[in-house]
Amino acid sequence: MDELRFHRWLEGAWKLPEDWLGIGDDAAVIPLTGAALLCTDTVAQGTHFVAGTDPVAVGHKAAARNLSDLAAMGAEPVAALVSLVLPRDCALELPERIIQGCRAALDPWDCPVVGGDTTTHEGGLVVNVTLLGRAMGAEVIRRSGARVGDVLIVSGQLGGSLLRRHLTIQPRLNLARTLMSRAIPHAMIDVSDGLLLDLQRLVTASQCGFKLDASRIPIHTDTNELPGDALERAFTDGEDFELLFAMDPLLWSEFEQSGETPVPLTAIGVVTAQGQEIMRDGLPWWPRGSGYVHH
């Protein structure tokens, strides 16, 4: 792999504003007013994708996971760093195709790659993407702001992502933008490790509980092609990258009626003072898999 040729190709790939510094110095410089948001995510061969996966899809996944993190904060991307650990003696085509995949995810948000690092090792491909972001509104949305009585809402459909969707993540930045301008949630998280686990993270951070109606969970049809209970999968399968948020019920009612959402939303339950309850066919029910607190 001709690292120098790759770097030259990278340097010329983005037109940056005049007061930015991108690839080519010891650090990138990005003028910013207000707070800097930072998130990072690594995908590794054998863990997040199998050997032989299209490198474009790998790059897309690494970038899109981070975009989903920013969306969950009510934030948008400003600039990206892409760090590659490549198998030794790989072809120049590999890093170029990974960057191509990153761009497919980042370009729609005008987010250039301003730096990174490329090295090689004996093992499989590792791709790290780090994003600098900024709040879309006056404040960022945390996990910890949910209030008793809030409606719990999730975007899209859940479960079965492993079948194929985990490589074509659609980060919900448009939804986040709509929410930040029309109906600001009290708390938000992206569903990366399964609805149950991420919901538990949200209510734990908010020192609240939840009560869900299992019949309301939007189950993805991909679960039909996989073994096991579809509802169970919707609760515990990872890598959905939908947004889960807690919102004032009146605000939710208005927003729902406005029909302004860019992606289907479903109210799946409510925030309670304590306890974690799921009702299925009128009886308490609990998924067998995952979920780190259960009381």
Next chain:
Amino acid sequence: MDELRFHRWLEGAWKLPEDWLGIGDDAAVIPLTGAALLCTDTVAQGTHFVAGTDPVAVGHKAAARNLSDLAAMGAEPVAALVSLVLPRDCALELPERIIQGCRAALDPWDCPVVGGDTTTHEGGLVVNVTLLGRAMGAEVIRRSGARVGDVLIVSGQLGGSLLRRHLTIQPRLNLARTLMSRAIPHAMIDVSDGLLLDLQRLVTASQCGFKLDASRIPIHTDTNELPGDALERAFTDGEDFELLFAMDPLLWSEFEQSGETPVPLTAIGVVTAQGQEIMRDGLPWWPRGSGYVHH
């Protein structure tokens, strides 16, 4: 490896200012005025350290390389992200010791770890550190600002880092701070890939040439314990992490006489309009290794 326990340990490890968000949400939030600087660096087992290296030293190296990048821009660290790709089934001790090493490098600069990512794979250890930084002065120092007639100055001693110093990098942030307040260089770079290659990067970015006096090069005594010509090693060995800068000759003369430098500095040559020349014992000389342009 109990990832949850590791994350809880991490979350409690830094006391952040009240308006910051660190580990525990989907992104970190760091209030910042002016421009954000971003740099990132990855170290991988078998490439940047051998299997069996003390994980504390690995963490230190990953963080210190980035600190050196910021120093080269005349910038200081604000916050760090640490992403680990661990061998499967490693002990919890491994990530904890890596973080301990990162802290040894970052704590002296009050730079907390505000986020990161931990995953596992089949291969060897990979550590990525990303730093958010801010300029120490009104402007950052680039590689491209060198002017004909500038003195070329390098800190410390060069060569033989592989013997042991590559694991105990002393990033020259104190020097950068002194320079930014007393004698601002026209151009600067950190010597990560060997004096010759990094000098070439600086003059190429500045569209200039250089003329060096080989007898002036500060050769590290570590080179005596290694085979080959010591001067050759001082020019081409990597991972010195010293600062190389171009400065107005009058300013340099004043600064040198003030004796205010926190680390030894040596004037090794001058910036010329074009060409790349090294004189050794009165004759033109050129290292056999490395160096991507030679004319």
